Amino acid sequence: MGARVRKGDTQEIRRLNRRAILEHLRQGPLTRAELSRRTGLAKSAISRLVDELLQEGLLEEGAFTSPPLGRPGTLLHLRPRARFALGAELGVEGTVLLALDWRGEVLWAREWRHDPHAGPEERLDRLRQEVLPRATGALGLGFTLPGVVGDRLLLAPNLGWRDLDLRPLLSGFPLAVAMENDAKASALSEVFFHGEANLAYVVLSTGLGVGVVAEGRLLRGANGAAGELGHWLGPGERACACGRVGCLETALGLGTLLAHHQALGGRAEDLEALLHLARQGDPLALQALAHLGEALGRFLANLAVAYDPALVVVGGKAAEFFPFLEASLRRSLEAHAFVEAHRALPVRPSVYGHLAPAVGGASLFLARFLELGGLWAESPRRNGGRYEEVAFGDRRGLGA
Amino acid sequence: MGARVRKGDTQEIRRLNRRAILEHLRQGPLTRAELSRRTGLAKSAISRLVDELLQEGLLEEGAFTSPPLGRPGTLLHLRPRARFALGAELGVEGTVLLALDWRGEVLWAREWRHDPHAGPEERLDRLRQEVLPRATGALGLGFTLPGVVGDRLLLAPNLGWRDLDLRPLLSGFPLAVAMENDAKASALSEVFFHGEANLAYVVLSTGLGVGVVAEGRLLRGANGAAGELGHWLGPGERACACGRVGCLETALGLGTLLAHHQALGGRAEDLEALLHLARQGDPLALQALAHLGEALGRFLANLAVAYDPALVVVGGKAAEFFPFLEASLRRSLEAHAFVEAHRALPVRPSVYGHLAPAVGGASLFLARFLELGGLWAESPRRNGGRYEEVAFGDRRGLGA
């Protein structure tokens, strides 16, 4: 039901205006005067709020401007590292953990592989050990999984996990923790720091998932299953890890790419080898990749009628193959486009590369912080000396 | 780019709180005290704002409550007809025009058919003639088309229209006009008055389109093409009105249903006849419908992985066939569901029936009015004595 409309009071205005200032400064340094013009707030209001933010250590003054006329202004910056969050990706092959500055800079990153049969306890245990000495000061930890994340983990076919309540395993973490689907988090990583408000982030590796951002909001769905186009039932006959038959990811997944290459007589044993061959110009590798590009182009035409993004970002292992897919993919997309505008739909690889999901995980908390204009962090709910705030699913308005 | 964050101001608080009051009263009558509790605003603030709203004729006082203890309160209602808007559907076969109260009541409705080859000029001319004597007092006119509505009409395959700028044809209308895709508007009709914040409205007639609402927001996409799943390229070989081959609507559209019925040896000449036969229990009609239900169930399983709605509403001509589709559709949906939750996905026919698109069109303006808490209507932009406000595409935040 709808009736959750935010009420207003004098604090709310302040929050709104602090947020407006931080949001503008996230695009780059500005003087107070310029902030006043852009936000529409009076100079006096800007001055007061900026003073407060300087006091709190969120902003710092920088160089002077040298305008052609008049008194120079003082540039204001977000203070580097004033706020940061941790992000982690629990992938099929390994784990990535990193810290992300609120300006989008990766402060440090660690990666490790794991026993392929490791269960959730084992993997989260290891993650906790790595997080423990590095958690101080962080706004929170957002971690991602290649699966459907609702109020619990509903299904992660490529991990072999199903219907798990991970909350008990997270109680040992000394900070707020949130969980998100990998494609959705990756989409946030692009939106949050590169400002495109309508995009689809396609994660293609073994599996296929899409993170969709529409008008700056992440599309999650009632159970967190929105964008699971890898499990759209197509014409294929192959069995899928999810237990059904004909899911799109059985046709487009990179496992099938490798198999196709081998069926053509190619000699690559794994994707690394295939990538190596492609870089050397091996025709059988390139042929298999062109074939995949063709199928992907058709898929993107379909994605475009489903979500109509202004931009498609390709992530996952497929991003590494992107140069070899691009030409056939574009040709195919143009041939299959529904409306004229889709023929020109930009498609590019991810900015953060293989760090994207973890960056997105961290962005969850940075977005949350910025939405609340700094007020949220001052009173995290505590419970018996442990931070208890574990957010799943029902987060509203994250993502700018 | 993102930096459009709303600034705060003393007027903004007022707007926010007026809106909160109206939004709560939209769910039903409440006393001032109850409003205070639900909104979190102080009783004094509520009293002041309610007085204003009474003054403006937006609210009216009703019966007294009789609580077990204490002084009775006065119930407050939205005043019926205090605000209303016009909505129209320009469909493949005819046009519907209606007026809609801000409480969701249809005040009156008119329908007419048209020459099947009528062009946009002719159809909008007729619409203008019908609107002209009925426009006074209306917030605006929202009309719908079975096509892709961006900043212009990009494509309406089933009308045979393509890439039209309709603005010139709308200058003769004496009120604000907005244009929207029919499925998207229909979705709004359900959301706005029945409060489900996550739903997919499937319009199935000749064509197939989906209107998706996620977290109370209509999914439009960069060009207004989001939800055009009828033009998802599937395995089929049939030519589509859009000029491509294999679009889903060539398999699921009701034209194909009729053809299938006839191929089975059925004798219905058109969909009306088929419906009549089905109601009489004709086995060939029921068989064709069961077949369609099966295909639709599979489609809904796919829709569920794309958008993960909490509810699917079926509209268009298919709504009339719903009783004969339901059983096979549910069986098929359950068999093809990706996550457990999708097996129980509720599917029901539309509340407003064939009026849904027009109701949705009108809701555009009602939603707009309520968002702005009544302030917007006071200063419509005028230009040379004619209302010039024609909104396309880029409307933000409509839909509660």
Add this chain to the structure above:
DNA sequence: TTTCTTAGTCCTGAGAACGAACTAATGGGG
């Protein structure tokens, strides 16, 4: 009739922004 309880009004105080007047800093012209 008194008391208890809830509804609604009135009044004062506080927080926030606005706008105008003011000071600060710079470059150019006489």
Add this chain to the structure above:
DNA sequence: CCCCATTAGTTCGTTCTCAGGACTAAGAAA
């Protein structure tokens, strides 16, 4: 060298809105 136009930023008084408490209103039960 001084004055002035121009832009940056501060200060102060005014206005708007809400919060919160005191108060009045209206009904029920003791």
